[in-house]
Amino acid sequence: MKKHIYICLALLSISISQAQNSLKNIDLRTTDVKPTKVDKLDTESYLIDFGKAFFGTVQLSSTRGQVDSLVIHLGEKLNDENRIDRDPGGTIRYQKVVLKNLPANQKIKVKLTPDKRNSTGAAILLPDSIGVVMPFRYCEIENLKIPFKELSIHQRALHNKFNDNASSFSSSNKILDSIWQLCKHTIKATSFTGLYVDGDRERIPYEADAYINQLSHYSVDSLYNMARRTNAYFIENPTWPTEWLLHTVPMFYTDYMYTGDLKTLQDHYENLKLKTLMDLEREDGLISSSSPHLNKELIEKLGFKKPDTKIKDIIDWPPAQKDTGWKLATAEGERDGYEIVPVNTVVNSFYYYNLKLMAEIAGFLDKNEDAILFKKKANTVKETINTKLFNKEKGYYIDGEGSAHSSLHANMMPLAFGLVPKEHITSVTDFIKTRGMACSVYGAQYLLEGLYKSGEAQYALDLITETKGDRTWWNMIQVGATMTMEAWDVKYKPNADWNHAWGTPPLNITTRHMWGIKPKAPGFKVAEIQPQLANLTYSNIKVPTKHGAIIANFKKDKNNRHYNIEIPDNMSAEFTVPPNNLKGRHNGKKIKPSQKIIILKSGVHSIDLKQ
Secondary structure: HHHHHHHHHHHHHHHHHHHOOOOOOOOOEEEEOOOEEEEEOOOOOEEEEEEEEEEEEEEEEOOEEEEEEEEEEHHHOEOOOOOOOOOOOOOOOOEEEOOOOOOOOOOOEHHHOOOOOOOOOOOOOOOOOOOOEEEEEEEEEEEEOOOHEEEEEEEEEEEOOHHHHHHHHEEEEEHHHHHHHHHHHHHHHOOOOOOOOOOOOOOOOOHHHHHHHHHOOOOOOHOOOHHHEEEEEEHHOOOOOOOHHHHHHHHHHHHHHHHOHHHHHHHHHHHHHHHHOHHEEOOOOOOOOOOOOOOOHHHHHEEEEEEOHHHHHHOOOOOOOOOOOOOOOOOOOOOOOOOOOEEEHHHHHHHHHHHHHHHHHHHHHOOOHHHHEEHHHHHHHHHHHHHHHHEEEOOOOOEEOOOOOOOOOOHHHHHHHHOOOHHHHHHHHHHHHHOOOOOOOOHHHHHHHHHHHHHHHHHHHHHHHOOOOOHHHHHHHHHHHOOOOOOOOOOOOOOOOOOOHHHHHHHHHHHHHHHHHHEEOOHHHEEEEEOOOOOOOOEEEEEEEOOOOEEEEEEEEEOEEEEEEEEOOOOOOEEEEEOOOOOEEOOOOEEEOOOEEEOOOEEEEEEEEEE
């Protein structure tokens, strides 16, 4: 893994000045966070808990001076003795700072030592005026000679502009509520560079990380500039592996659907066509990084500054890590035994999705010939995948051409992207349900999407709220993380950090699939609301749009389901009536049993349904 990461970093090749230019017009804010708890450890030592981890530093002042040195420890994790863990493992952060003295009545901002990995090369750099920040929740003070009550201490939290009140969620499942809050805080706390970065270890934007970050950010705030800056960054600074590149088109498409602003699609249309990787297409429509067309010229067109002629050897780094030499909990890492072959199911599922979206994008831009071409290509790829990469005897997909192995990944991606024919959805979902959460935190995004799209809402909710085992979001909370982790546990990825926004699928899944609230027409002119609330007995949600918030409430009582939904001005919504509805009323008027869609205009709507 490390070798592959270093090669990828070399390929990024963005200069420090370029990174600094990416930070122009960014609205970074600093929030002073008070301690939520203070424990006296001994006569001269105290543990301060700020409640949640943020990127930043500590600021303190005292009404009484101290001439002796003061020792400050900052960290994300506690050890078993209720002290900050000095050796937390992975890329979980800890740092020690010694203050020579503590002058009276002066604000002292603790100066931190930068980490070489995330402050050089391709890392997104912060302005010098901000200084060095690190993620931490706890502060431990040693050798304090003066009474603690003389101190004023704050966590100086750095984050991009964020509207905490733009969104909310609650439900009858308190585990779900806790996980949603964990994810929402992650989106705010990881915004400290003004771009979507992978986490603190590298602080580099990667397309796959950024896409999940974008979906979750758009689910809790209607400020879109951060995503748009990140999207623009990827035009000139793409990353490997193959499927990372194939997230570019979905990011630009999502932005248009939420904002309705065509300019970015117009400006980058030709580059988006390249990022589909259709230049690697074979006669049967499938693509492979082993294609002879993956040459220096194409790599340069894609935006790589220093193309490596041997890049095809590492380009297919599938939806979990390759074998790394690490001692992992499972030999195959997070890939469920996924067999890496030149023409594989995951990459071509992403390719199909790119073609499908490009057909829509071409239509938005009145490029009708291109729209027809992309639609035709998508149909060809779909047919080929279902002919060559589907095991008809077993009823589910193989990992790729020539493979006899079927992984969770090779099946959840076709399901998420709408590749599975109706007659095979049951057999594919049945296979998926035998695998559990056999994918990485990142892969969980597509597993959950596929399940909701195929009517498996209860199983999806059960996965999100699972409390047993360590491959759960609940485990992240239990081990002490207050941002989502890069991996389920360090034993699955020994260099994992505790601040990865790609771990937030439950946030955007709750909004976009559990409640089913997302834009149906560009710019949220028309929203779709398709609730699949499984066994929840009540739920309340507030979803931001550019026109204002959609506010929805749900309550179930025996066989009755009641929805109260408020639609902002200048938009409407299409409410999908859940299946098995026998009768109901919309604002007091009867709903026909055969009615599938209810049109909701601006205003408040009451929908009562009975099964």
